[in-house]
Amino acid sequence: MATVPGIDVSYWDAGIDWPKVRATGQRFVIAKATEGITYKDPTFDDNWFGAKSAGLLRGAYHFFRCNVDAKKQADYFIDYVKTVKDNGELPPVLDLETNDGMTKEKIVPAAKIWLDRVEAAFGKKPIIYSGQYFLQDFLIQPGGGPPPWAKDYPLWLAQYPNQYVDGAKPFLPRGWFAWTMWQYSDKGVVNGINAAVDMNVFNGTLEDLYKFAGSNIGVEKPKTHKVAAGDSFESIANKYGVTIRELVSANLQLIKTGDILNVPVAVAIPQASGSDSGPAGGGGSSNPSTSKRTHTIQTGDNLTSIAVKYGSTVAAIASANDIKNINNIKVGQVLVIP
Numbered sequence: 001m002a003t004v005p006g007i008d009v010s011y012w013d014a015g016i017d018w019p020k021v022r023a024t025g026q027r028f029v030i031a032k033a034t035e036g037i038t039y040k041d042p043t044f045d046d047n048w049f050g051a052k053s054a055g056l057l058r059g060a061y062h063f064f065r066c067n068v069d070a071k072k073q074a075d076y077f078i079d080y081v082k083t084v085k086d087n088g089e090l091p092p093v094l095d096l097e098t099n100d101g102m103t104k105e106k107i108v109p110a111a112k113i114w115l116d117r118v119e120a121a122f123g124k125k126p127i128i129y130s131g132q133y134f135l136q137d138f139l140i141q142p143g144g145g146p147p148p149w150a151k152d153y154p155l156w157l158a159q160y161p162n163q164y165v166d167g168a169k170p171f172l173p174r175g176w177f178a179w180t181m182w183q184y185s186d187k188g189v190v191n192g193i194n195a196a197v198d199m200n201v202f203n204g205t206l207e208d209l210y211k212f213a214g215s216n217i218g219v220e221k222p223k224t225h226k227v228a229a230g231d232s233f234e235s236i237a238n239k240y241g242v243t244i245r246e247l248v249s250a251n252l253q254l255i256k257t258g259d260i261l262n263v264p265v266a267v268a269i270p271q272a273s274g275s276d277s278g279p280a281g282g283g284g285s286s287n288p289s290t291s292k293r294t295h296t297i298q299t300g301d302n303l304t305s306i307a308v309k310y311g312s313t314v315a316a317i318a319s320a321n322d323i324k325n326i327n328n329i330k331v332g333q334v335l336v337i338p
Contacts, residue, residue, distance in 0.1 A: 018054035020192030059090030145175035
């Protein structure tokens with residue numbers, strides 16, 4: 001099953017080093033823009049243009065307040081995102097998390113008002129973000145099940161095993177049959193972000209993700225880099241937003257000052273292939289695979305060298321082992337390698 005890693009960010013993740021983030025293997029970001037009709041995320045511009053400069057696909061989300069006029073919320077979101085004169089590549093996102101004391105009879109039509117108005121403004125059908133139980137309790141029609149129009153929207157599910165295992169899938173709400181993105185952790189550790197961050201996967205290949213975004217971003221020409229004193233594979237990878245694995249694979253030699261390195265086009269780290277490879281090809285409620293690789297830390301090991309050895313990333317290993325400080329690992333410690 002192919003997936004592509006990505007994150008979502010807000011004010012709580014301020015001060016992000018975006019090339020370092022992309023070098024961990026992340027390939028898309030969803031940034032908070034607005035909430036209700038009174039809050040604009042002050043880091044939105046920085047996140048929006050920082051992620052673009054690093055070559056990540058971007059989408060913006062609105063935290064919906066069910067007790068506030070839906071049309072006003074849609075206009076508030078549209079106006080704020082439009083001020084940056086850049087709509088991003090991924091569809092806009094309606095974030096449904098709290099009912100604010102409202103009933104499903106109020107929430108369903110309100111959500112549709114927001115979705116219709118935002119789609120008209122951006123020319124893209126928005127993504128619905130929510131949890132399994134919120135959708136089952138509040139985005140339902142009389143007699144049960146989601147409203148008929150819900151199937152027309154990509155679904156981004158929040159569900160937290162807190163680590164991603166290849167082949168795993170979220171449990172779908174009753175009446176829903178496909179998922180496009182899965183937020184599997186709110187405790188992620190990613191190089192370049194000095195806070196816990198939400199971790200996601202897109203259901204499909206990197207090519208599927210670009211098709212979903214309707215974007216050619218990331219279709220780049222390889223570069224070269226002249227090694228300077230103090231350079232390392234890690235520092236060069238971070239500079240160009242590629243993984244260490246990609247850089248090492250393109251330059252199978254020790255580096256010394258004056259060398260000219262090939263810098264490959266940054267691509268997502270591939271997962272094992274399978275039948276569910278489309279943007280919305282997942283679904284079902286099967287349990288994730290329980291097979292694991294492990295590594296026992298030896299003297300001289302660090303997460304970077306371990307990530308290169310196993311074709312993984314520092315962020316993925318840190319997340320899989322609940323490591324808060326990537327420099328704090330011990331000889332003899334057994335790590336799960338995702």
